[in-house]
Amino acid sequence: MTDAANPTLDLLRTRRSIVARDMGQDGPSAEQLEDILRAGLRVPDHGKLAPWRFIVFEGTARKQFGGVLERAYLASGMPDEDDRRQFERERFLRAGAVVAVVSIVNPESKIPEWEQVLSAGAVCQNMLIAATAHGLAAQWLTEWYAYDDMVNQALRLHENERVAGYLYFGSVVNAPGERVRPDFEDKVSRWRPEI
């Protein structure tokens, strides 16, 4: 297989998120979702802490959690306008399934907190890649509710836990366009010793 025809490299070169409002609800299948979740388990993780866990919202749970989002939104004091309550109630229905990736920091560990959190970011990216490889739409979102205490209580998060992302998975309705990417030369430098 030539480099150009390598499907993994090709996916990495071309992967795009498909935003939640543009995805369909036809998928992932139960098998696809399990495969995506398993891909999330296989990330680099210094010290074998597995410093993350995943909460799945599928089927009716997506609508039921909408009740939590609506109540938390109203309690937050953010403006209740333009059918916002209904939007919050139906937020998770934009996707076929939503997965909250929860970062767990063990403060007793000798592994720095920064590295434990980074591992949760790797989980999110692995899951996006796996979903895209399955031909699905996927997006990593935090929006307001990843940072809301009421919502986090409803997730029954512990003190050392935070939401790294809500991953939305659905079906592809329209192929996404490209997005402006950073310039290679701006981002890549090569270290040289000072003379």
Ligand SMILES: Cc1cc2nc3c(=O)[nH]c(=O)nc-3n(C[C@H](O)[C@H](O)[C@H](O)COP(=O)(O)O)c2cc1C
């Ligand atoms: C941690 C994290 C949180 C994000 N939260 C949001 C968000 O709340 N709203 C949003 O529009 N995009 C958010 N994004 C960006 C999108 O998921 C996505 O990266 C962006 O649309 C570009 O997608 P692509 O580069 O994967 O094609 C977030 C990205 C990351 C890494």
